[in-house]
Each structure stands twice: as structure tokens, then as C-alpha cells.
Amino acid sequence: xxxxxxxxxxxxxxxxxxxxxxxxxxxxxxxxxxxxxxxxxxxxxxxxxxxxxxxxxxxxxxxxxxxxxxxxxxxxxxxxxxxxxxxxxxxxxxxxxxxxxxxxxxxxxxxxxxxxxxxxxxxxxxxxxxxxxxxxxxxxxxxxxxxxxxxxxxxxxxxxxxxxxxxxxxxxxxxxxxxxxxxxxxxxxxxxxxxxxxxxxxxxxxxxxxxxxxxxxxxxxxxxxxxxxxxxxxxxxxxxxxxxxxxxxxxxxxxxxxxxxxxxxxxxxxxxxxxxxxxxxxxxxxxxxxxxxxxxxxxxxxxxxxxxxxxxxxxxxxxxxxxxxxxxxxxxxxxxxxxxxxxxxxxxxxxxxxxxxxxxxxxxxxxxxxxxxxxxxxxxxxxxxxxxxxxxxxxxxxxxxxxxxx
Numbered sequence: 051x052x053x054x055x056x057x058x059x060x061x062x063x064x065x066x067x068x069x070x071x072x073x074x075x076x077x078x079x080x081x082x083x084x085x086x087x088x089x090x091x092x093x094x095x096x097x098x099x100x101x102x103x104x105x106x107x108x109x110x111x112x113x114x115x116x117x118x119x120x121x122x123x124x125x126x127x128x129x130x131x132x133x134x135x136x137x138x139x140x141x142x143x144x145x146x147x148x149x150x151x152x153x154x155x156x157x158x159x160x161x162x163x164x165x166x167x168x169x170x171x172x173x174x175x176x177x178x179x180x181x182x183x184x185x186x187x188x189x190x191x192x193x194x195x196x197x198x199x200x201x202x203x204x205x206x207x208x209x210x211x212x213x214x215x216x217x218x219x220x221x222x223x224x225x226x227x228x229x230x231x232x233x234x235x236x237x238x239x240x241x242x243x244x245x246x247x248x249x250x251x252x253x254x255x256x257x258x259x260x261x262x263x264x265x266x267x268x269x270x271x272x273x274x275x276x277x278x279x280x281x282x283x284x285x286x287x288x289x290x291x292x293x294x295x296x297x298x299x300x301x302x303x304x305x306x307x308x309x310x311x312x313x314x315x316x317x318x319x320x321x322x323x324x325x326x327x328x329x330x331x332x333x334x335x336x337x338x339x340x341x342x343x344x345x346x347x348x349x350x351x352x353x354x355x356x357x358x359x360x361x362x363x364x365x366x367x368x369x370x371x372x373x374x375x376x377x378x379x380x381x382x383x384x385x386x387x388x389x390x391x392x393x394x395x396x397x398x399x400x401x402x403x404x405x406x407x408x409x410x411x412x413x414x415x416x417x418x419x420x421x422x423x424x425x426x427x428x429x430x431x432x433x434x435x436x437x438x439x440x441x442x443x444x445x446x447x448x449x450x451x452x453x454x455x456x
Contacts, residue, residue, distance in 0.1 A: 059240055060181035064190060066238035067174035068197035070130055073232040074137070074169035076201020077225055079309060080209040081106075081158065082289045087218035092150050096293065100414020103289045104407040105159030106166070107281065111403020113167025118176065118396030119257075120168075126177035126392065130236035133168025136161055138229040145222035169232065171198070171375060172399045173239075176392035179383050180242040185328060187383055192324020192376040199320060199372065202313025210306045242388075260390040264397070269444040273381055274401045276336065279437035280374045281405030283343060283430050287312075287367065290413040294423050298355035307357075311364025312371050319369035324376040332377035332384075333444040340441070343370050344434035351427045384446055405433075 055061045081103065088094040120129040140161030143149060149157060175191050182190040212221040255263075264270045292305035326335055350363040382395050413426045 056181060056183070059242070060178075060190075062238050063181055063240050063242075064178050064193065066127075066235050066240070067178045067194045069235040070169055070174045070232055070239065071171065071194055072197040072201040073228045073235070074134075074166065074201075075171070075198035076205035077137075077141075077228060078162075078166060078170060079202045079288060079313065080205045082292050082309070083206060083209050083213065083306065084218055085292060087213060088154075091218060092154065094150075094154065095418065096414040097418045098154065098414075100289065100411050102155050102158040103285065104409075104411035105155055106163035107285055107403045107406030107410055109160050109163030110166040110170065111281075111400040111406065113164045114172040114399040114403065115393055115396030117168040117173050118392035118394075121173045121177060121392040122257075122390055125239075125241045126173050127236055127239040127241075129168045129173050130239055131233060133165045133173075134229055134232040134236060135165075137165035137169060137232070138226060140165060141222055141225050141229065145219045167396075169236075171195075171372075172396045173392055175375060175379055176395045177239055177241070179379060179391055180388045184380075184384055188327030188332070188376040188380040189324045191379050192320045192322075192327070195320040195324075195372045195375045196317045199313050199316035199368075202316055202371075203310050204313070206306050206309040206313070210303065255387075255389060257390060257393070260386065260394065261397075263449065264386060264394050267385065267449070269381070269385060269446070270394075270398075272440045272444050273378060274398050276340070276437045276440050277374070277378060277398050277402040278405035279340065279433040280378075281402035281407075282409035282433055283347075283405075284371060284409075285406035286409035286413050286426055286430055289410045290417075290423060290426070293417070295355070295360070297423075300355055300357075300360065304357065304360050308360050308364040311361060312368035315365050315368030316371040316373070319371060319373040320376060322369075323373040327377045327380050331446060332381050333441045333446060335377050336374060336441040337438050339370055339373055340434045340437035343367070344431050344438070346370065347427060347431050347434070351424070381444065381446055385449055387448075 055064070085094070085096070085099050088099060089096075117129040117133060120132075140157050143153065143157035143161065147153070175194050178190050178194050179187050209221060212224060288309070291308055295305040295308070323335060323339070346363065346366040350359065350367075353359045378398065379391075379395050382398060383391050386394055409426070409430070412429070413423060416425045417423055
């Protein structure tokens with residue numbers, strides 16, 4: 051009888067990855083709620099804040115393939131443990147100082163961004179993917195991504211309450227406890243003892259040949275291009291939705307409701323997409339997902355501001371939030387195998403973070419220049435249309451490699 055969990059090692063790694071991503075992505079989701087506190091406490095402008103988040107996204111992306119290489123060579127547990135050390139250093143500098151000017155960009159941008167390259171999405175998801183066969187890989191990675199959704203749901207609620215009760219400095223100190231739990235969880239992100247469903251040629255493949263093979267594959271280039279859009283959209287929403295809602299006359303809790311609903315309904319979106327990825331072509335699922343994002347954004351910005359509109363947007367965009375991850379990671383694994391999955395998905399994620407940098411920075415830039423986020427929303431909608439188109443030609447067929455020993 052078919053078993054979803056192949057072995058005990060896979061189960062331990064799956065649970066570890068879920069805890070790692072819950073903590074890392076949960077903390078990451080809260081930074082937009084700190085803007086008003088940073089504005090009042092250290093004189094941070096929207097452009098400076100958007101730039102810091104943009105740098106964070108960029109360093110997250112740049113270090114995702116680097117930590118992917120470390121994970122593929124030395125083990126995901128070592129890569130993630132190092133990441134949480136850097137994460138803790140960034141948070142410590144943010145509340146202890148110096149934390150203005152360039153130091154604000156270093157702590158919130160460079161250090162936390164670097165840490166996210168190891169602790170968020172890329173390495174944990176890919177390490178889990180190495181333990182599962184093609185038939186169930188998207189379900190397993192969907193479970194890990196859903197754990198991020200739990201963090202997305204709980205973290206804004208905790209953070210908004212804590213900011214109101216004890217202020218931003220003490221709230222960041224509380225975050226350090228979660229970093230410690232992340233360090234412990236990282237120790238159990240265990241490497242797979244075998245390469246799932248691989249030939250001798252797959253096992254003998256070198257790192258350089260894997261990189262050349264990926265960049266010579268048109269589907270990989272299209273996937274990289276499409277994931278840029280995902281980064282732009284979710285970072286624009288996660289970073290600037292608090293400011294946008296306040297500008298539309300809604301209270302601070304309206305943004306918290308949106309972020310919490312995104313986190314909660316993303317659980318169902320990622321799990322659902324993980325299941326659908328075992329039954330339908332993953333590229334078609336991505337086309338549908340990005341088209342629905344465009345519709346959700348249009349309805350949100352064109353409707354009058356209200357609690358109902360906030361709830362509808364939180365639910366719909368939540369279902370679509372990280373649902374891109376299981377099919378995107380699944381396509382990479384399905385085409386190229388799992389030996390260098392952390393590295394190859396890390397490169398895809400790098401482009402995601404280029405988009406994230408653009409979404410965070412341009413949101414603040416457009417507001418400071420034009421007094422409105424409208425141009426940023428229009429760009430997000432146009433990019434959805436672009437992503438819908440570019441995913442369709444992707445060929446998901448597994449590459450066959452020649453065994454040179456025969």
C-alpha cells in the first residue's frame with residue numbers, strides 16, 4: 051500500500067522544516083506593521099522603509115542560492131542554523147542600535163535578508179523535496195509552505211497586540227525567543243540518504259553541469275521570469291498594505307486583518323495547490339493562479355474601502371499567496387531531479403526576490419513621488435498578466451541524462 055511518508059527520516063525533516071518556516075516567514079510577515087513605530091521612533095520615511103525591505107528581499111534572493119549550495123554540499127541543517135544566527139543579529143541591532151540611516155538598512159535589510167536566504171522557503175522546502183518522490187512531492191512541499199501560512203496568520207495578531215501594549219523595542223526582543231526555537235528546529239532538518247528516483251547519470255552529475263543544463267532549458271528561464279512577479283506582488287502587499295489602508299481611512303487593525311486572513315487562507319491555498327499538483331500540469335495551475343491574482347487586485351483597488359472589502363481581499367489573495375511555491379519547486383524537481391534542487395530552486399527564488407525588491411521599493415517611491423500607491427498596484431496587475439502568459443509554454447518533461455559508464 052502506498053505510504054505518503056516514505057520513512058522516519060522524511061517525517062522528522064518535514065516537521066523540522068514546518069517549524070523553521072513558521073518562525074522565519076511569520077517574523078518576516080510582521081515588518082510592515084512596524085512602519086509607524088519606526089516613523090515616529092527613529093524618523094524613518096516611507097522611501098527609507100521601502101528601501102530597507104527592498105534590500106532585505108534582494109539579499110534574501112542573493113543568498114538563497116548560496117545557502118542552497120551549502121545545503122546541497124553540507125546539509126540543510128547547517129545552512130539554516132547559520133541563517134538563524136544572522137537573523138538574531140539583525141533583530142538585535144534593530145532594537146539595540148545603532149539603528150538609523152545606513153545602520154537601519156544593514157539590520158533590517160542586509161542581515162535579516164541574508165538570514166531569510168537560509169531560513170525561508172528555499173532551503174527548507176527543497177530539503178523536504180529531496181525526501182519525497184514526484185508523486186507526492188508537491189503535497190509535502192505544500193505542507194511546509196502551509197506552515198508559513200500559520201506563521202502569517204498568528205504573527206500579525208501577536209505583533210499588533212504587542213506593539214500596542216509594550217512598544218516596538220520590547221516586541222523585537224520577544225522575537226529573539228522565536229529565533230532560539232528556530233535554532234533548535236534547524237538541528238533536525240536532516241539530509242536524505244538517497245537521491246529520489248535517480249539514475250546513475252543523475253547521481254554522477256556535477257554542480258557546474260547542473261547549472262549549465264538549467265540555463266540551457268527554456269522552461270527554467272520562463273519559470274525564473276514568472277517567479278519575479280510573485281515576489282513583486284506579495285512584497286508590495288506585505289510591506290505597504292498597512293500604509294495603504296490608513297491612507298484610505300481605515301484603522302491599523304484593517305491591515306492586520308488582511309495580513310492575518312492572508313496567512314490563514316494561505317494554509318488552504320498551499321495545501322490545495324500541493325494536492326492539485328499531483329493531478330494536473332503544474333504550469334497550468336500557475337497560469338490560473340496568476341490570472342486570479344490580477345482579478346483579486348483589480349477588485350480590491352477599485353472597490354470602496356470597507357471592512358468587507360478588506361476581508362474579501364484577505365481571503366482571496368490569501369488563497370493565492372504562497373500557492374506558487376509547491377508547483378514552482380515541483381517543476382524544478384520534476385525536470386532536473388533532486389540532487390541540486392536547493393541550488394536550482396534557490397536561483398529561481400533569486401529572481402523572485404528581485405521582484406520583491408522592486409515591489410517594496412517602488413511602492414514607497416511611487417507614494418513619496420505621487421502621493422499614491424496606484425501606480426504600484428497597476429504594475430502588479432500588469433505583471434500578473436505577464437506571468438499568466440509566460441508559464442504556459444513550459445515543458446515539464448523530465449530530462450534524461452546519458453549514463454557515461456555504459
